[in-house]
Amino acid sequence: RRGLPRVAGGEPWPPAGLAPAARAATAGAPDAEGAVAAPVEASVDTPRPVEAPTLPETPVAASVVPAVPTAAVTPSGVPLSQPLPFTRTVWEGAAARTRPASRVEPQRIGPFTKLQWAGAVVVGGAGLLFAAALAVALVRFLLSTPWGMDFLAVYPGEYHLPEGAPVGFPAWLGWQHFFNVFLMVLIIRTGLQVRTEKRPSVFWSPRSNNRRKISLNLWFHQSLDILWLVNGVIFVVLLFLTGQWMRIVPTSWEVFPNAVSAGLQYVSLDWPTENGWVNYNALQQLAYFVTVFLAAPLAAITGVRMSGVWPKNATGLNKAYPVEWARAVHFPVMLYFVAFIAVHVFLVFATGALRNLNHMYAAQGSTDPNAYADNWTGFWFFAASLVVIAAAWITARPLVLAPIARLFGKVSGR
Structure with a gap:
C-alpha cells in the first residue's frame, strides 16, 4: 500500500519494494519451536527491503534477531527523518493566530462621512451649475422668439x-x-x-x-x-x-x-x-x-x-x-x-x-x-x-x- 509522495513531483511513498519490518518478538515469549526469544529493540513500522529468511544450518534454541535496517531514504535521496518540505497548511490554534488591527470607523456627519459630503457637494454643485446654464439658455431662447418679445411688451414685470x-x-x-x-x-x-x-x-x-x-x-x-x-x-x-x-x-x-x-x-x-x-x-x-x-x-x-x-x-x-x-x-x-x-x-x-x-x-x-x-x-x-x-x-x-x-x-x- 502506497501513499502520497514525500517531495513535490516525486513518486508515491514508500517506493516499490519497501515494506514495514516485522515487529520484534516479545521478550520471554516462546516461538513456534518452543525457544524463548531474547528482548531486542526494533523500530515499529520501519520499512526495510523484503528479504527471504535465512534458516540456520542446525536447529538451535537461539533468539531470532531480525536484520537491522539501514536508514530509509526517499528515491530522491532525502532521509525520511527530515521534516516534510511542504508548507504547513494546518491551523495552529487560536493562540497562534494573529488578528488584523481593527479599522477605525470614519466620523460621520449625519448619514455620510466628511469625504462623502465633499463628493456630494462637488457632484451636486456641478449638476446645479449645468442645470442653471441649461435654464438660462432655454429662457433666453424663449424670450427671443416673437411670443416672448410680445409677452415682455405686455407684461414688463x-x-x-x-x-x-x-x-x-x-x-x-x-x-x-x-x-x-x-x-x-x-x-x-x-x-x-x-x-x-x-x-x-x-x-x-x-x-x-x-x-x-x-x-x-x-x-x-x-x-x-x-x-x-x-x-x-x-x-x-x-x-x-x-x-x-x-x-x-x-x-x-x-x-x-x-x-x-x-x-x-x-x-x-x-x-x-x-x-x-x-x-x-x-x-x-x-x-x-x-x-x-x-x-x-x-x-x-x-x-x-x-x-x-x-x-x-x-x-x-x-x-x-x-x-x-x-x-x-x-x-x-x-x-x-x-x-x-x-x-x-x-x-x-x-x-x-x-x-x-x-x-x-x-x-x-x-x-x-x-x-x-x-x-x-x-x-x-x-x-x-x-x-x-x-x-x-x-x-x-x-x-x-x-x-x-x-x-x-x-x-x-x-
Missing part, C-alpha cells in the same frame, strides 16, 4: 400702483427694517440652539411657578419672539396708516403674469430695471406679501403653540391643534426666512448695492433710477448695523443673559 400710493421710504421704515433684521438673525440662531441642545446647563423659571423650568436658550428665544411680534405689529399698523401697504400688497390680478415675466428676466440674467424707490416688480411684491402676511403669522402661531403660554389643560383645543402640527410647520417656516434673507441680500448687492442701501438705510432716493448710485451714506449705516448684529451674536451667552433673565424670573444650574 411690474404694474402701476393705485392712485395716491406713496413714493419712497420714510425714516421709520428704515429703522423697522434694521430692527427686524437684528431680531431675525438672533431668533434663527437661538432657534437652532434650542433644536440641537441636549443637556442645558442653565435653566430659567418664572417667579410664580418655580416648578416650570426651561433652558436659558429657550427663554432667550421666546423673549426675542415677543420683541419681534411687537415690532411686527407696529410695522403693520404704520404700513396701513401711511399707505405703504400698497407697495407690498397686490392690488391687481396683473401681479401674476408680471411676476412670471420678472422671474423669466431673472433667469435669463437680463434682470428687471425697476426703481424700488417708486415701485417693486411683481415678483418682489409677492415675496414681501408672503413674508409679512403669511410666513410671519405662521411662525407666530406655531411658536405660541409650542411655548409655555399655551394652556396645557385645554383638552379640546389641544386635540384640535396638536403640538406635532406646530412642530412640523415651525421649522420649515424658519428655513423659508433663511432662504428669503439670503436671496434678498444677494439681489440688493447684485442690482445696485449703493442705491438700494441708500433706499433702505438712509431713506434717500429719487424717481431717477440712477440717482444716489454713488452715495455711500446707506452703506455706512448698513456696515454699522452689521457691527451691532455681530456684537449681539457674540455677547448672547449665559454669562451675559443670566443677569437679564433674573430680572424676569429665577435662573439656576439645574
